[in-house]
């Protein structure tokens with residue numbers, strides 16, 4: 001028994017914390033969690049869960065229209081009802097998570113936490129001591145540093161809209177820019193998507209990205225490339241958006257130019273912990289420069305994608321370390337990613353671009369799903385998958401563009417992560433007809 005109040009104190013209550021903190025407390029460790037806002041953090045409240053609820057009617061509308069009259073109706077989305085449904089579904093999550101954490105034996109504190117020393121955290125007027133401390137404070141939206149930036153909104157504001165604005169300008173061609181352009185267009189907004197450079201969704205297979213952008217344009221989204229945002233001004237109750245090559249009029253502007261780490265008010269400098277807007281620097285054990293202070297989730301400065309399953313993996317890694325079950329360095333698995341547009345783009349493992357750069361090591365195979373009878377079930381029109389194999393004919397990477405890309409790549413993920421041999425693949429007897437079965441027939 002140590003002299004500390006707790007074995008571990010976490011600052012932040014998102015996936016970077018709770019997926020590991022709950023089993024850790026259930027193992028008998030004394031755990032406290034400090035949260036300054038909604039319990040559960042970004043993902044349930046204003047990230048993945050909120051977004052996928054709003055997106056579901058968008059995907060449904062797309063399928064309905066692709067059905068060519070087999071299912072009738074115009075598929076019009078009532079945004080107010082969509083938002084209300086989303087809200088009702090997620091409003092229960094913070095309380096459910098709080099009960100889950102308290103039920104596992106965690107003590108919850110509400111307020112902004114900060115570091116006092118290597119083993120002490122302050123919240124409100126209280127000081128808590130702990131053998132180890134985990135910083136899991138996540139990211140917040142970045143704001144463009146131009147005149148009138150206060151007239152713009154962020155992804156959280158978008159997901160709280162009761163009514164979809166008529167003229168919408170979205171700045172930024174990352175996940176949020178392209179996903180939210182898809183949703184707003186489906187809900188009848190006139191959307192202009194402003195890209196800084198020539199490309200959107202860097203890191204994804206560009207021919208598939210261009211196909212998504214072309215689909216958006218065919219549905220009426222205007223895409224402006226190579227634009228510098230000069231500033232925003234209030235005009236006639238709306239917003240004028242000054243770009244390098246154009247001036248746009250908008251009812252509402254979404255700044256989707258990225259997210260920055262919540263590192264400013266944690267007292268890092270006093271303890272010599274290095275951090276920037278990209279996050280906190282950690283070693284291969286997720287330890288900061290102070291060995292008793294760790295970081296987890298989006299707030300880590302890292303190469304891995306800043307996603308919920310990554311945060312979950314890190315919090316579970318730390319759980320095993322704090323429970324004394326492992327002292328190994330973190331060994332990240334293959335992390336699958338998906339852009340929730342219509343169609344979607346998903347990928348995992350070695351990218352097409354990396355495989356193209358190393359033809360002696362990799363073989364690339366693209367399968368066009370046109371003519372694949374199973375894809376007609378979802379009225380797919382232009383779906384494709386690209387598979388990357390190593391010299392032993394094992395699958396090492398895959399990317400797909402389709403309405404069901406996330407499910408296909410999820411189905412292929414174990415083969416990529418564990419390097420299944422053709423003999424092992426033969427032993428996987430999947431349900432038929434189903435997307436996972438179809439995914440395996442691609443190999």
Ligand SMILES: Cc1cc2nc3c(=O)[nH]c(=O)nc-3n(C[C@H](O)[C@H](O)[C@H](O)COP(=O)(O)OP(=O)(O)OC[C@H]3O[C@@H](n4cnc5c(N)ncnc54)[C@H](O)[C@@H]3O)c2cc1C
Nearest residue numbers: 012014015016036041042043047113137138297298307308
């Ligand atoms: C619009 C949007 C859509 C997304 N969609 C997806 C998706 O589809 N799939 C996916 O995998 N990922 C998605 N993500 C990313 C995902 O939400 C994050 O990767 C995930 O939430 C990271 O969890 P975290 O615990 O590291 O951080 P967070 O969930 O951000 O949690 C950090 C918590 O720390 C709290 N906090 C901050 N400072 C303090 C302090 N000083 N004291 C106390 N508490 C503090 C915050 O209030 C917050 O609750 C999306 C993100 C956004 C913004």
Ligand SMILES: NC(=O)c1ccc[n+]([C@@H]2O[C@H](COP(=O)([O-])OP(=O)(O)OC[C@H]3O[C@@H](n4cnc5c(N)ncnc54)[C@H](O)[C@@H]3O)[C@@H](O)[C@H]2O)c1
Nearest residue numbers: 172173174175176177195196256257258259306338339340
């Ligand atoms: N499907 C998903 O998994 C999903 C969905 C949404 C968000 N997220 C996560 O949320 C985080 C943030 O997403 P995001 O889309 O805000 O960030 P991002 O970093 O993916 O994209 C930011 C975009 O803004 C552009 N940009 C930067 N400066 C600009 C400028 N001055 N003018 C115009 N454009 C500019 C960049 O070129 C980039 O395209 C990421 O960590 C992501 O992993 C994930």
